[in-house]
Amino acid sequence: MTSTPLDLGRPIAGDVVELILDDHRRFEELLRTLRDASSDRDAVRRAFAALHVAHAEAEEQEVYPTLRRKRAVSAHEAEHGEHEHAEGNEALLAVLELKGTDTDAFDDAVEELARVVNHHLTEEELTILNPAREEVSERARAELGLAFVRVRNAQLDDDCGRLENVRRIVARAARRGLLDEEDDQD
Structure with a gap:
């Protein structure tokens, strides 16, 4: 089966909330396709990996710190x-x-x-994106959108979803204690 690259979108600007939601809908579609045994599951998992890593890195580098500074979200939520x-x-x-x-x-x-x-998408939409809509101006969300897509697209250009990179990211998260058992009362 020939593997065709899947379109992950290459936005160049927009409201950061809408850009993140667009990626969330892409995640849901990729997961549906990944469950479909008749699909090119290898291509889909590679596309999902690239989008997941690029999206998360852009949020952690740009979105979460900015929303914390603007007091739209707490340190705990980020x-x-x-x-x-x-x-x-x-x-x-x-x-x-x-x-x-x-x-x-x-x-x-x-x-x-x-x-x-899916758990993360739901929580993020409720506890991070809703406050961002309410607490952050349209102009600031547009500026943050530019920063988000800059990091996101650069990550995609760097083939961020490759196995070795995901292994490195998981190892870094483990060293930072992000994979330790945490109280699940959040």
């Missing part, structure tokens, strides 16, 4: 978002490390990835 990105990357790594895409192990790993990512 740190919790980073913790959930780390969990997502860990689940993603499990999917990437599997050789075959037509096994029960692959299906189980995709199910866990979907569980972790």
Whole structure:
């Protein structure tokens, strides 16, 4: 089966909230396609990996720190978002490390990835994006959108979803304590 690169979008500007939501809808579509045994699951997992890493890195480098400075979100909410990105990357790594895409192990790993990512999307939309809409001006959201897409697109250009890079990111998160058991009362 010939692998066709999937369109991950290359926005150049926009309201950061809308840009993040657009990526969230892409994640949901990629997860649906990843569950489809008739799809090119290897291409889909590579596309998902690239988008997940690029999106998370852009949020952690630009969005979360800016929203904290503007007091739209608390330090705890930003740190919790980073913790959930780390969990997502860990689940993603499990999917990437599997050789075959037509096994029960692959299906189980995709199910866990979907569980972790969907939980994060819901929480982020409620606890980070809603406050950003309410507490941050349109102009500031547009400026933050530029910063977000700059990092996101640069990460995609650097092939950020490759297995070695995801391994490095997961190891960094483990060293930072982001993968330790945390109280799940959040």
